[in-house]
Amino acid sequence: MFYIILMYMFVFIIGICIGSFLNVCIYRIPREESIAYPPSHCTSCGHRLGVKDLVPIFSYLFLKKRCRYCSDEISSRYALIELAVGIIFLLISLKYGFSLETLKYTTLMSIMFVIALIDLETMEVYFKITFFGAVCGVIFLVIEGVTKGYSLNNYLYYLLGAVFPALIITVIILLTKGMGWGDVEIIFVSGLFLGFKLSFLMIFISFIIGAVISIFLLWSKRKGRKDPIPFGPFIALGTFFAILMGDSIINLYISHYINMI
Structure with a gap:
């Protein structure tokens, strides 16, 4: 049972990480920007974000909803999208198991x-x-x-x-x-x-x-x-x-x- 719980937690973590990437796609594609380059950066000050700034959901909470470099407010939409995708992944895995x-x-x-x-x-x-x-x-x-x-x-x-x-x-x-x-x-x-x-x-x-x-x-x-x-x-x-x-x-x-x- 513990192993199964860990597997579902892993699926949820994968989901919120994918959600973080989807945030990039949702923001950049309408602007005709590359989803790969430049690396993730603050949309206000342009400062490149480090690894500790990019932890899905948790960085948003730990930074108290503000950019570490310019203190501009971070939209809650990013964290909500990450959470939503994590839940979607979890629900689908609960329905179909660890399958194709x-x-x-x-x-x-x-x-x-x-x-x-x-x-x-x-x-x-x-x-x-x-x-x-x-x-x-x-x-x-x-x-x-x-x-x-x-x-x-x-x-x-x-x-x-x-x-x-x-x-x-x-x-x-x-x-x-x-x-x-x-x-x-x-x-x-x-x-x-x-x-x-x-x-x-x-x-x-x-x-x-x-x-x-x-x-x-x-x-x-x-x-x-x-x-x-x-x-x-x-x-x-x-x-x-x-x-x-x-x-x-x-x-x-x-x-x-x-x-x-």
Whole structure:
């Protein structure tokens, strides 16, 4: 038991460390900056950060929310993102154990996290991120195919999971123009990881979450009827719920349907 607890703690630590890197991606990609160079530095004074300044979450707390070099306040967003990614990694590992599925889905959610927050801030979806996500999806599909002995039908299951939902969003865009073409890219990437059944559930959950939040924003007058609302965060949330609860929801629906018959 102690060994298992240590393993889950390790997964959480890996998650917050990945979250620290995702912070860099979220900040730099919209600014067309390299995510590798220059090294991490204070965005206020430009001073290069040392190792003791870069410990996820703890540096933020120990430095009392201020830069060690210029005393400018550090946004709490960075620590919250690190914590959120750590929790996401932990929940996925609790669901799938220490397996290839955990690696696959934590990779997917890392990509979706970056896409969602950039979309939320800028209303932009960057092709370089979705392309990277699609490449990762293909790599995992090949690895699973080799390790699990996939047939052609298995590969088609995941490819259709990417293509069909993307086509649905394409039709919605052509008919209503209520969504953006970047949403097609995000749906494609998510579906490539999730497969046919979970990808449709992901869309369904995304629209429900989107509708609820949009109604709340309109009701609270934080958004007007003509104000655009990014859909990327809703897809990310739908993907997360599909990963954690998708199989249970589908099985519950099927059992309920059978009982009705």
